[in-house]
Amino acid sequence: MTRFITSSFSHLILLIGILIMVIPVWMIFASSTHTSSMINMNGLQMFLGDSFYENYLRVLLYKGGFFKEITALKMFFNSFIMATGVAILSVITSLMAAYALVYYRIKYATLLFWIIFITILVPLELRIFPTYSVMAELNLVNSYFGLIVPISASAIATLFFRQFYKTIPDELLESAKLDGANTWRFFVDFLIPLSKTMIVAMLIFMFVFGYNQYLWPLLVTTSEQYWTVVMGLKMMSGSIVHRFAFVMMSMVPPILIIIVLQKHFIKGVFQDK
């Protein structure tokens, strides 16, 4: 009986927590399916209206007066390129750097370690204007390269991979060496397959990180052709229901990725069974 009461209490608390998370998003979604005059007269809505297709299609495809030069569809494309680029670039460079740090005897290893890891303490926000002027000097403003690379200058994934490599038993390398594997073969044929869960987790983490960037795209894209979704939220004009629809669509990709790949993400980050 006590067991039943405590567990009902737990379910109740969890339900309240879920409602706090779901209700705001649901209300914006429900409101996005109404007409602007409805919202302006009656405020945010709890129930669905019947302008779903009309509102969402207009936001996705309309350009000119609404977004001046760019459609929301193009912004999604840009965000996708940016997030994928950040994920792939940072994961590949981190995998390699962590490999060198763990599996090689390097001169000045401690120094190199600190050169790489101290960067975690200096997020992009702290060096935003100098980074911009470096990009301007290199002529990389308004390019996918400019959106991607400075965001990928992060050693967080390196830290995770390094921790993970350290848990791999020494015997693996010994037996690989006996089999005649050289450093590249060992890296590609043994280590990468072993790190699969970790790699997927870091790809998800960096994808969401890249997709959610706001300040950097705001600064480094003066041409609308390179606008991303998250920064576009601030830039766009249009009637209230179209804004709602755009907000709703902007959160779909990262949420979907987190929910669908949830198991891999949690497994990798926490290294649990």
Add this chain to the structure above:
Amino acid sequence: MKKVQFKSSYSQYLFLAPQLGILLIFLYWPIIQTFRDAFTMQDAFGFGTQFVWFDNFLFIFDDPAYFIAFKFTIIYSFVITLITGSIGLLLAVQANNVMHGKSTYKTLLIWPYAIAPAVVGVMANYFFSERFGLLYHLFNNLWGFNWYESVFDSYIYVIIAGSWKQISANFIFFLAGLQAIQKSVIEASMIDCKNSFRRFWTITFPLLMPTTFFLIIINITYAFFDTFGIIDTTTIGAPSGETRTLVYKAYMDGFRGLDLGSAGAQSIMMMLIVLVITIFQFRYIEGKIHYN
């Protein structure tokens, strides 16, 4: 370090080169420029720069707005850490308690983590708008809430907006921490201590210390840096600069005010703050907690 390693004169550098290259060009070069900016000043016409020692730093210490931003950032990190940490812990403990539906609850509580702070801010905007914002009207009826004018009310606005999604991250990490505690420890404690409330605070919570301190750092970093998108889409510093974080103020001074010297000096001050927090964590906290 591994006992068995590769020895080579060059191939390790090939593996290090891509990351080091990116870090040097896009991280160290800008950091060096930040220092250069911080110690120089542009003349009024933008013709040249002059080395001015610590003048930029003296200017920001003389600026009352800097202390307002400093105060707000400290309050903001503290309150966000407290709120999201305790709600996240509460939910994680309940989710760890239930027999059925654990993974469903996990899924239903994890997704807000993925939403960009700027998107959260735009959403919060709708709930706090004077025209049709539900929370605006609710609070307004309760005590005459008006974030355009009242500093306290604007704090409430940005704290709610800033805490909402961060509860998820705290929940995930606390739940993982709880699940990592060995069953035998919990079972033994159940025999020794019948009161589940006391059992939690004397046995479980101390075992969660590593997770807790990790989350404190995560939440402080979030409040310092990631909330830029929230401030920029909600109050924009309203009523008059009281809800600007240090990062937001540095950005505004550099971007709107074109004062790169001041922005650089403010960035260096923030680097120092982050460094102090990190050292504090390693020195005093890491040494005092038990990892099981």
